[in-house]
Amino acid sequence: MLTANELDDRVGEFITAHRDTDDALGYLRARFDAGLAWVHYPVGLGGLGAPRALQPAVDARFTAAGAPSNDPGRIGIGLGMAAPTVLAYGTEEQRERWLRPLWTGEEVWCQLFSEPGAGSDLAALGTRAIRDGDEWVVDGQKVWTSMAHEARWAILVTRTHPELPKHRGMTYFVCDMTAPGVEVRPLRQATGEAEFNEVFLTGVRIPDAHRLGEVGDGWSVARTTLMNERVAIGGGAAPREGGMIGIVADTWRERPELRTAGLHDRLLRLWVEAEAARLTSARLRLQLAAGEPGPEGSAAKLAFARLNQDISGLELDLLAEEGLRHDEWTMRRPASVDFTTRSPGYRYLRAKGNSIEGGTSEILLNVVAERVLGLPAEPRVDKDAAWKDLPR
Amino acid sequence: MSATEHLLYTEDESELRSGIRDLLTERVTLAALLARIETNEPYDPKLWRVLTEQIGAAGLAVDETHGGSGASWRETAVVMEELGRSVAPTPFLGSAVLATAALRAVHAGALLADLAGGRRSASLAVSFASVPGARLRYPVRADGDTLTGTVTSVVDAGAADVLVVAAEAAGGPVLYAVEADQPGVERRPVVSLDLTRPLTDIVFTGAIGTALARGEQAEAACATALTTGAALLASEQLGIAEYCLESTVAYMKTRHQFGRPVGSFQGPKHRLAALWVSIAQVRAVARYAAACVAADDPDTAVAVAVAQAHCSEIAVRAAEECVQLHGGIGFTWEHHPHLYLKRAKADALAFGTPDRHRAILARLVDLPA
Known part of the structure; x- marks a missing residue:
């Protein structure tokens, strides 16, 4: 097994050897081929079979050297969700075709999972795939699809066996977003922006060679994807007042005329909660670095959603008249969320999504209650019935 | 290294935790607690002997030259967690934390060694509601070395051999x-909550004391003791909250109504998950x-105020949920929830309420009213 020092030497040698290149894509491809893309991946697929815990130091060293970046914010779904699934379920051919351009950022990926009728209950999805020789014909509608308008590929879950109970009748594909019958429409949000899309699939033909996992085994494959949804946490601990609370605290310090006793109490309570959340994240980082990942990741997501909402609500109350005025409602297509430079009203509205996206807070509480605390599940009426007979 | 690197x-x-938990599981049963709490001997002397003499829990934060093990307040905090989990009736907080912190600060070697080894126990004579960081009050007068006051x-x-005053x-x-x-x-x-x-109320009427330190050093020793007590009380509150959650979850898996657990x-599930x-x-x-x-970190004052503002409220919430979600039996004397509710609420009032700590924070982090 490669040690941290040996790995660091290899990174150093790579950086020295490629010092004079100005071909960013060539650099990233070479880094992938040297196994320094994601070191825990297998040799030949961008990795060295090294421990995952060694990756942050590698990234930090490349960043410090000013090396070209694959812009992970833009290809987050590919890196975080598609790649681990392709690695786990893909054939040799599929892994070699998709992983390299995914990592270098040449090909953006998106995720065709949620549907208008299948949100928290993803396994209820109804996008149909019917086999036609060596191909599948897909019809349906997907929603909440980030980056669909820039994506070359999508990970797609479909219904192939409506007569079976819902968890057993799904099949997982990789869908070519440039194929005929794929239509992407922006989905405008409460903020006025369109981070997401609706995707309509009409008679889209997908070769069977683009299937991941067995026919009918799509739910197992989808679970692998979803388990990897957690955002990778790297780097050091965030500084105190590093998030939204810092913006409100600064306003409080600079604008004594806005202060009231009630707001003061709320501010102090939220300051304490933000500090508690910061320390909790710092502890989670140490746990991950020590190789003891805990279920605290779900806890952190729940806590941050509520904290962002409460702090942004307080900020508007504090600003009063200024809170009535907004910066703009232009429909932009941002690739990431900007919680610092937009107006307070934007923060307030965008934070509402924090308790919905990536698993609603209600579902996360169920997950914590059942998987962490071991409390029994609610009785289910949909588990053994055929998908086609479920009310919808 | 920053204190944020020492959170695991x-x-x-x-x-250490596992040894103490074994001892407490054996010695601090609910039946034993209920039998003891209304007697004249609220503390379990045998438990205290094993904890101090065999495990050395009272000497963790005392250096080896004074009979301790030369560990630190972090290890002591682990003991506090376990004592909180079991609402164990011991004078650990008063003797091994408050008095020990004060004696450490004034280098009172011999007495410190007695406390560390469990040969004697002590208490710091201040109100349990004293707020670290607030101006100290001195209700006792010294005339020569003769003390008067309440x-x-x-x-x-109650159980202390020595009072640090x-x-x-x-x-x-x-x-x-x-x-x-x-x-x-x-x-x-x-008669305590x-x-x-x-x-205990202590009345000094011409008691004879031995001076340990004077002036600023005496004042600083008291302040350090209160700060240390408040910091470590947060670990006790963690233990209380953990046990309240675990015991409630365990009960809710077995209690059936409407034909299901x-x-x-x-x-209730969402409330427990949020907890x-x-x-x-x-x-x-x-x-x-x-x-x-x-580590005597420069951030100690903020860390303690945050801990007391935050942990007090969560521990009380955990105990209140423990009472409520146990339903009818949660309100009875014979089951454990009321013992944890009383401890959690008393701990929230001790060393300053959350509100007072938020007021302290307002000053420390420059968020004035």
């Missing part, structure tokens, strides 16, 4: 060690406070 438990700490609501003084003398405050068993000391038991940690209903989220935060906050006092 070391292997030694886990080992200190109310002192924690763990800060008194106002002509030339400023003086810290004394006072033998508890002498004619000039009267200890009046207080928390039966597992009863308080009550823990399968989403209403688990809050307790994960309490763990981080309490570990940070312990790491700060252990």
Whole structure:
């Protein structure tokens, strides 16, 4: 097994050897081929079979050297969700075709999972795939699809066996977003922006060679994807007042005329909660670095959603008249969320999504209650019935 | 290294925890607690002997030259967690934390060694409601080394052999060690909200003390003791909250109503899951406070105020949920929830309420009213 020092030497040698290149894509491809893309991946697929815990130091060293970046914010779904699934379920051919351009950022990926009728209950999805020789014909509608308008590929879950109970009748594909019958429409949000899309699939033909996992085994494959949804946490601990609370605290310090006793109490309570959340994240980082990942990741997501909402609500109350005025409602297509430079009203509205996206807070509480605390599940009426007979 | 790097438990700490938990599981049963709390001997002397003499729990934060093990307040905080989990009736907080912190600060070697080895126990004669960081009051007067005055609501003084007393003398405050068993000391038991940690009023009428430190050093020793007590109380609150959650979850898996376990209903389930989220935060906050006092970190004052503002509220919420979600039996004397509710609420009032700590924070982090 490669040690941290040996790995660091290899990174150093790579950086020295490629010092004079100005071909960013060539650099990233070479880094992938040297196994320094994601070191825990297998040799030949961008990795060295090294421990995952060694990756942050590698990234930090490349960043410090000013090396070209694959812009992970833009290809987050590919890196975080598609790649681990392709690695786990893909054939040799599929892994070699998709992983390299995914990592270098040449090909953006998106995720065709949620549907208008299948949100928290993803396994209820109804996008149909019917086999036609060596191909599948897909019809349906997907929603909440980030980056669909820039994506070359999508990970797609479909219904192939409506007569079976819902968890057993799904099949997982990789869908070519440039194929005929794929239509992407922006989905405008409460903020006025369109981070997401609706995707309509009409008679889209997908070769069977683009299937991941067995026919009918799509739910197992989808679970692998979803388990990897957690955002990778790297780097050091965030500084105190590093998030939204810092913006409100600064306003409080600079604008004594806005202060009231009630707001003061709320501010102090939220300051304490933000500090508690910061320390909790710092502890989670140490746990991950020590190789003891805990279920605290779900806890952190729940806590941050509520904290962002409460702090942004307080900020508007504090600003009063200024809170009535907004910066703009232009429909932009941002690739990431900007919680610092937009107006307070934007923060307030965008934070509402924090308790919905990536698993609603209600579902996360169920997950914590059942998987962490071991409390029994609610009785289910949909588990053994055929998908086609479920009310919808 | 910053205190934010010391938020996990070391292997030694886990080992220490497991030894103490075994002892407490055996000695601090609910039946034993209920039998003891209304008697004249609220503390379990045998438990205290094993904890101090065999495990060395009272000497963790004392260096080896004074009979301790040369560990730190972080290890002591692990003991506090376990004692909180079991609402164990011991004078650990008063003797091994408050008095020990004060004696460490004034280098009172011999007495410190007695406490570390469990040969004697002591208590710091201040109200349990004293707020770290607030101006100290001196209800006791010293004339020569003769003490007069009354200190109310002192924690763990009933069983103490020695009282550590800060008194106002002509030339400023003086810290004394006072033998508890002498004619000039009267200890009046207080009917206390928390039966597992009863308080005592102490009346000094010409008690003779031995001066340990004077002036600023005496004052600083008291301040350090209160800060350390408040920091480590957060770990006790973590233990309380954890046990309240675990015991409630266990009950809700077995209690059936409407033909199914009550823990399968989403209403209570979500409350317990949210509590688990809050307790994960309490763990981080309490570990940070312990790491700060252990290293005398410049951020200690903020860490302690955050810990007391946050952990008090979550521990009380956990105990209140424990009562409510146990339903009818949660309100009875014979089951455990009321003992944890009393301890949790008393701990929230101790060393300053959350509100007072938020007021302290407002000053410390420049968020004025």
